[in-house]
Amino acid sequence: MTATEEIIEYLGDQIVSGKYKPLEKLPTERDLAIQLGVARGRVREALRGLSMAGLIEIKRGNGTFVKPSSEWMNSTTVKWAFCGQSASMEELFAVRDVLEKGVYNLAFDNCSNADLLIIEKDLSLISEHIKSDLSTYADCLDRFDLQLAKVARNVMFLSLFQALIILRRRNVEAILALKGSREQSLQLRKSIYTSFKNRDKKQALDAIDNFFDKAQQFVTDE
Structure with missing residues (x-):
């Protein structure tokens, strides 16, 4: 970091x-x-x-x-600000780091067996559409991530996360266009799901940290 x-x-x-x-x-x-x-x-x-x-x-x-x-x-305001010429990939990752990590951490604490079933279905959807067009696959990722935000059961975090999904979309699609990025995006979410299923907080925190480290490394390497 x-x-x-x-x-x-x-x-x-x-x-x-x-x-x-x-x-x-x-x-x-x-x-x-x-x-x-x-x-x-x-x-x-x-x-x-x-x-x-x-x-x-x-x-x-x-x-x-x-x-x-x-x-x-106000997702419109966030999106407008991000689309300004001064916005950078580093800034986006910095914003995602504080918001998404907070959401996923809280989601782990509140995740029920019923929530796990929904998350598992959303993960399967990502796997099924890994060869689909870019927009459809990105929609599947958004669906999975948004479900985790719902599991956090915090109205403020959910609202912020909904705005962030809009803010990050253009860059997510740009990353997904790179070779190997789809496979990595699926694997990283599998790791998060597995840690939730195992009820292993350390594994979950490590998976979340790895999620962002790998994503940033992928962009840097390219």
Whole structure:
């Protein structure tokens, strides 16, 4: 995990957990850099990532403010922000890192036997359509991932995740166009499902970390 990703994960957790309240002004970039022991540039990148996720608003000259939770659900705003020329694959992965890991971790804690059956069916659907057209296969991945968000049983996380699925779609399709990416996307989700089925929290956390490490490595190698 990069320094920027670590900052995003830390601040994202602080916001979602309520330490920083809606409309509250965050510490300055300088103060955050001192507090976290990192360069101001890293803090600036992290704040941009959180802004893309819709969690904060950066007001030039006035500071950075936590957005009302109702606006976190605005997928149109998130998609618009991501599609700007300043958005990068690294920023997308940073946003996915804090949101998706949180969702999957909570999903593990709340997953029932009935949930496992649905997840298994969604996994089978991915396998069945691995040779289908790009859009259909991407839909299957979204279906599986969204089901995990539902299993988390957190309305806020679900709303954010729905927005993130829209935000990430273009890049997911770009990755899936690369050789071997479909097989990897299926295998990584199999690992997550298996860890849930085994009720092994460490295995689940390792599978989730591996999910993002492999995805980022795949893009970097290409």
